Amino acid sequence: MRLSLCAVDLVLELFQLAFVKLLKRRPPTDCCFSSLASRLTLSMANLLSYVLFLALRTYAAPPEYIQVWSGGSTPAPGDLGNYTVGPSLVPPPGTSKHAPHSIIIGVRKGGTRALLEMLDIHPEVAAAATEVHFFDWDENYAKGFDWYREQMPYSYPNQITIEKTPGYFTSPVAPARIHAMNSSIRLLLILRDPTERVISDYTQVYFNRLENHKPVQAIENMLVKNGALNTRYKAIQRSLYDVHMRNWLQHFPLEQIHIVDGDTLIHDPLPELQRVERFLHLPPRIVSSNFYFNQTKGFYCIRSDGHERCLHESKGRPHPPVNSTVLRQLRLYLRQHNRNFYRLIGRTFNWQ
8 A cells, every 4th residue: 555645754754763873872982983973874864764755755645545445455347336436545557537428418307317327237337426517507517627527437448437417408508518528429318208207306306395394385386377287397397308309409419319218217127228238339248137126115226246226215206196187287288299209209108
């Protein structure tokens, strides 16, 4: 393990004191020799100390990188994506940070976290641990691409880096900004039934407000305003897939945007992930044994490298019941947008 520069200074000081003490143990024969010996002793000690200082300083890591990996060993290439590597950790030899090769652009409450966690099984994927919000938040975009790259995980040369920020899909500025960074980047978009997505969106906000001791409203009060469907409600706006897709297709060809069926991913994840592997030109490494159905949670969990993990408890929360008349109005409103979306992408889904 490398020594920190603080440790180097301490070692040097102890070395110098010990060396001087050792040489002074020889009794002098006269005062002149004693004086000369003292000067020679100190000079020699200083010289050797300086040589040792240069050697240790050359091989010492900066203090912010002095820490070993958990477990005391360097992770294997397939395990790197499971670590959050920050400035406080020594990056594994042969790794570096890169701008993402692929981005999961959305949609919010469409299954983006599940998709990223499942792709992270693949040994040639390095997944960013958090949502970066670089292309949709002006304050982050102003920090520049170097800052963005630093938010990515360390990866090996054979790995691709993937980040996900669901807000990108509905952002009016994200497509042009991503195109400016890399016009050939491969984009992943996971979608689910837009009506169910609206209810899931409301459910997340509902529980977040409860946890923060803020007032909440029934879903019908959010969906209906002045006796009519509240089409300006943000949760509904996010489910207008055709509107947002047109913005993306102004900057990227459809061949660069792979659409994952979020409803299928929940019930049968492997076929969807195999399609993603092919789209990203990854060798097939994800297999059926990587998943098991959790009866308690009601969805698939992940099994990888001898470990099992499920999504956070905030995922898969039960939806509140919705008034049937209001639900019918919502489905009717979204139906035409769904048809427009099908025409844009040349594909249909089993959405109600």
